[in-house]
Amino acid sequence: xxxxxxxxxxxxxxxxxxxxxxxxxxxxxxxxxxxxxxxxxxxxxxxxxxxxxxxxxxxxxxxxxxxxxxxxxxxxxxxxxxxxxxxxxxxxxxxxxxxxxxxxxxxxxxxxxxxxxxxxxxxxxxxxxxxxxxxxxxxxxxxxxxxxxxxxxxxxxxxxxxxxxxxxxxxxxxxxxxxxxxxxxxxxxxxxxxxxxxxxxxxxxxxxxxxxxxxxxxxxxxxxxxxxxxxxxxxxxxxxxxx
Numbered sequence: 676x677x678x679x680x681x682x683x684x685x686x687x688x689x690x691x692x693x694x695x696x697x698x699x700x701x702x703x704x705x706x707x708x709x710x711x712x713x714x715x716x717x718x719x720x721x722x723x724x725x726x727x728x729x730x731x732x733x734x735x736x737x738x739x740x741x742x743x744x745x746x747x748x749x750x751x752x753x754x755x756x757x758x759x760x761x762x763x764x765x766x767x768x769x770x771x772x773x774x775x776x777x778x779x780x781x782x783x784x785x786x787x788x789x790x791x792x793x794x795x796x797x798x799x800x801x802x803x804x805x806x807x808x809x810x811x812x813x814x815x816x817x818x819x820x821x822x823x824x825x826x827x828x829x830x831x832x833x834x835x836x837x838x839x840x841x842x843x844x845x846x847x848x849x850x851x852x853x854x855x856x857x858x859x860x861x862x863x864x865x866x867x868x869x870x871x872x873x874x875x876x877x878x879x880x881x882x883x884x885x886x887x888x889x890x891x892x893x894x895x896x897x898x899x900x901x902x903x904x905x906x907x908x909x910x911x912x913x914x915x916x917x918x
Contacts (some may be wrong), residue, residue, distance in 0.1 A: 695734075703746075708750065728903045728904075728910065731903045735899035739894070740897075747879055748760065748767065751763055752911075754910075781883060813853050818847065824860050826864065827846045827847045827850055
């Protein structure tokens with residue numbers, strides 16, 4: 676086991692270790708992500724192995740679960756019971772697992788949608804907003820939001836009533852699947868114009884492949900975080916045994 680008093684470091688040393696600025700390290704200590712540093716007689720901060728492992732755990736968790744959740748998890752690791760900290764970590768893993776499952780469904784659905792014929796388009800094939808919302812299992816307000824965001828813009832009939840052509844229905848189904856896979860609206864606004872061209876199937880699959888790579892990177896970050904958190908737990912237990 677590492678010596679609790681080994682390799683004491685300055686703020687700048689911890690910052691370099693994590694690739695952060697000195698101010699970021701101070702902010703993380705202020706936010707409870709790092710335990711309080713020891714102060715010298717002259718007021719300088721002194722950090723040890725607990726701080727090094729904590730900042731590296733936070734850096735990895737920020738990738739895997741996002742900065743806000745990473746801070747929450749680290750704070751509980753330092754101040755709460757280990758069971759509560761592990762429960763938060765389990766929940767973060769579970770959310771990532773759910774994303775992976777939904778992505779798999781989205782890949783299959785997007786592939787099928789991309790093969791749907793849209794030739795021989797007839798006005799009689801149009802769907803009302805209520806019909807399309809029911810077919811997708813979403814609210815009409817969601818379709819109105821997609822319209823406002825410029826993602827799926829329907830035709831307008833008398834008195835502004837929305838009608839969706841088969842092409843627009845296809846757009847709505849692809850947007851629905853990509854949203855389920857976790858894509859933000861800003862990303863879809865950039866991708867959809869390309870999806871409307873000839874190589875639509877390839878574009879959809881590329882977008883989903885990018886999401887897959889993102890999930891893999893986040894899962895790998897969880898592995899890195901787990902190693903650092905294991906060290907944090909060990910050091911905390913050793914410290915408690917000396918009290």
